[in-house]
Amino acid sequence: MRRYLIRKLIFAIITLLAATMFVFGLSRMAGDPLLLFAKPGGYGMSPERVEQLSQKLGLDKPLVVQYLVWLGRVLTGDFGDTIVSETSVRKLIWERAAPTMQLAVASFILAILMGVPLGVISAVKRGSLSDYVSRTIALVGQAAPIFWVCIMAILLFAVTLDWLPVGTAGPDDVPFWTWAKFKYLVMPAFALGWGPAAALLRLTRSAMLEVLDSEYVTLARAKGTNYNIVIWKHAFRNAILQPLTTSAIVLASFVTGAVVVERIFAWPGVGQLMTDAVWNNDFPTLTSTVLVFTAIFVATNFLADMLYGVLNPVIRYD
């Protein structure tokens, strides 16, 4: 058990390091980093200035040293400045973190509230209309590209029905649990949460089907226990383990999903910061946001592995 976790941890760290090397390597391939300082509309740089800057940035040292210096700065949270506005990237990311968190948490809750109960119902009433409806929801949710879902939702609920607003994260002066603010969250959260909900639904359904087929459920029913109690107390408790551990992996899928959803809904989060950086060729912002998201991705995956190991004692640890 401990060996398994340590091994997973080591791999998580290697993955992260590989990602930083990848990003660093690409950033050096991008050409002379000094060119980043030659501002558009400026008058170029004198040779002395170039010399001075390259010493300041450590460009005269070997590449490995440069990488280590860069890594050290990244680890301490110093991501450098953005190219356009020369503000600190760390500050920018920090400002944008809250909306992204709100979005991710809302989608996660939605995914669980939608996926788990529908999965149970669909397993218990197998072959019924509600089973078909649930499975269709799952099927579409897994195949639909996230931006297609977003656009259809905007078209239906914002343009045609005019029920929900789009384009911002809503007013800043009201707390998010009031409808005035919350209504801005509904569509993005739904778009981001549907795919994970579909995955959870399918997992819950197959786990429930397996448990409902087991002998202790038959026994519980045979001795006359209320069927609802059998489902929720006997079967559900055992079936939910695997879907719950997988839900951490589901969380990791938000990382790429959030980038798309935030772009479409102009949601002022880190994902939007990232795609804006793509459009503006703002390299420092892009690499830092990518690194932050990669770290979150790797960390959630590790968390999922850990949860799985803790909750599932029968797993093989090799």
Place this chain on the structure above:
Amino acid sequence: MNAEQTAGVAVQSAPTQRQRLTLWYILRRWPILPVILIAILVTLGLGADWIAPNDPIDQSLPDRNARPLYQDDSPYLFGGDHVGRDVLSRVIHGARVSLSVMAVALSAGMLIGTGLGLWAGYAGGFVDEIIMRIVDIWMGFPFLLLALVAAIIFGASFNTIMVLMILVAWVSFPRNVRADVLVLKESNFVAFARISGASTTRILFRHIFPGTIGTITVISSLSVGNLILYEATLSFLGAGIPAPTPSWGNMVAEGRDYLQTAWWTSVIPGTALFLTVMALNFFGDWLRDRLDPRLRQLG
């Protein structure tokens, strides 16, 4: 609803002669609709130049946001986009782009992934360990994000996205191919081949490789949909197929700003993408259940 219910039960128990003939039952059992859709798609992609009614990049300002179905003297069946290009022609040419990116990425990825899987499985030991750990680490990457970085550096182009897609595609293959090889290399026919003096290359390619083809087919068919989705997402984010060339992803992105006035410019390519991915997923699932139910965990 009633017919669906009986059919649903019928799959679990043995179907009666009459149920065998209901349309619903046939559609559930055979991937007819997906195959038709995929066939249409391939035809459109291959024959885009002849099928598309108009030039996909030819702008025509009077037909800006022209309405679909030739309403109000619109010249286009699926309407025009914000610079008056024919949405239908662009969707057709977009199919070609999606298919070619996917085909190249998949075949190159298949080659690399299968090769590494064969090598890891057959060589075993240190080589095996290294290759499989690389696969593990690769799978832990949120590759879309790293692709964004690469795209901004090398510039979004057909070649860049192709390379990025290959980097994504190969990783699905080694693990399962290796698992097959581990079983096959212990089998008698491989031992006989070795005794009769066959070279390692010959054993690998003549004796072991054929045994992995089923697995490779299933994995390919399951990853096709994802690869198409991947290209579309990159293009949508502005890091994929660059602007004038139509791709479903960048069409959705361009039409997004005109959703209020001209919904068709983004909804039609988006729906094309959705139907394609759905059809490919259905077909992949069906193929997996037929060829190798053991791979169920992949889906």
